[in-house]
Amino acid sequence: MAGPHSGGPGGALRRDRFAFGPLDAGEALVEPVLGSWEANMDHALTRSPIDVCSSRGEDAVVLGNLGVVRVLEVNAGSGGAEVGEGDLCLLMPFGKLDRFGYAELAYAYDAPGTIGLLAKRSKLDARLLLPLPAGTAYSLSQWATYGRYFTAWDNWRKAYGCWRTQIADDDPANHLVFGWGGGVAFAELMLAKRAGFRVAMAAGSDERVAFLREHGITPVDRRRYPGLSQPPRRERADRDRHRQRRKSVGEFLDLVRELSDGHGAAIIVDNIGEPLYDVTLSALAREGVVTTCGWKAGMRLTHLRGAESISRHIHVHTHVWRLQDSPVIRDFMEAEGWIAPEGSDTAYDFDRVPDLADDYATGRIGSYFPTYRVNPL
Structure with a gap:
């Protein structure tokens, strides 16, 4: 460039x-x-x-x-x-x-x-x-x-480790891991699936919906929730836009509750950022973890510290991975077919x-x- x-x-x-x-x-x-x-x-x-x-x-x-x-x-x-x-x-x-x-x-x-x-x-x-x-x-x-997988390996280990500091011995099968994003989120959900969690991920095309289903991940068709993303600031006073978002958010949260027996997601991989951040926090269970290693659509985030503290939410942010872990991740990929x-x-x-x-x-x-x-x- x-x-x-x-x-x-x-x-x-x-x-x-x-x-x-x-x-x-x-x-x-x-x-x-x-x-x-x-x-x-x-x-x-x-x-x-x-x-x-x-x-x-x-x-x-x-x-x-x-x-x-x-x-x-x-x-x-x-x-x-x-x-x-x-x-x-x-x-x-x-x-x-x-x-x-x-x-x-x-x-x-x-x-x-x-x-x-x-x-x-x-x-x-x-x-x-x-x-x-x-x-x-x-x-x-x-x-x-491999870059998506190396990044996912590091981020998932940190997120799962943090979740276990508060939920020490409950069966992961009782808990949902949800993903926003692309290849990194997909790779993390495959690790979550290996660990025994229920897994679901948003997708916006027939091809991606079919791909997720084929690999044992519950697809959430993003097109069913057209107003889900936070609108640009110039549109936030638009009543119709606000009404559409409220409807989409409510229906999406209903689905997350259905997939998680009413508790919300234990871990949410959110590599999108600002447009969906408030929805992510609303969909998170108590003692839940929101984890990110990317910022595809916005880096600047805001939340209520009191609400996050009371809900005992843990926020995890990672970038790339540790150089000396590289051979370990490569060998895990080869041995386990996680690729x-x-x-x-x-x-x-x-x-x-x-x-x-x-x-x-x-x-x-x-x-x-x-x-x-x-x-x-």
Whole structure:
């Protein structure tokens, strides 16, 4: 992405030559094979919540911080490289780490000097490359969606752990976990299902409703509740709009009560944000947990601290995962088959990445796992 633009997110992308210097010690030259389109790329293109070019002090940024790459060359320097020529690896999106191994700045987003995967070749710190399992049972298309699963693994562990601090010994089968969002929420609900919870998730298309049902998640057809989202401020005084929202919210909460034996959801994965936040809190059970690791439609949230305290609600916020946990998550995915279902991705050729950006932003992609092809395998 570079410079000002007009139109949709795809208009912020410019095809150009991008030069970088020789490999420094510890760096690898890689050839991206298959990249995953993430919400952070949409945020970068719309320059919200931050303008990453200005934040990084750079005129142009090469996006793409999650995907499968082929290693072409490694400058090991004085250290022993853990990857070698020809290895297929996953890129870990860590630009700057805190002292515990969590990301402060994201690679190919707000971390200066980082080069993403929307390029025919790129160079990066070899320590960020995690090799695919030897003889993996899964396809590159399935592995390319790993970012949603790695994020979900970390967020779910924190949310479930918090819930258990208050509900120490009750059977999860008595409790509902609900999800707003996309691929990350889906992955978390699959973990919740494994843990024995009832699971339900909102979806807004026939394709997604069928996908959730196929994988044992109760689909909640978002189209049945057309006024559910908080309207823009300019429409909040509109009586008809207010009436429609009140009706949609009431019917949605009735459904949540039905699915949870009248108690509300024990855990709600809310990666949407502001437009649905008040509904999320209303749908939450006492001693419930609202957990988020994304902010697709709004970062600024408000709530009544007294009401949340009295209801003993716990709010969990996480970002990415811990770098040193990466091999553990990869191995869990391989061993347990907790990975994007075969054929569930939608892949765009490299020349059509601007179309992918626009289709993602306007909700025209039915899959939870949009990807883009860069180089042939």
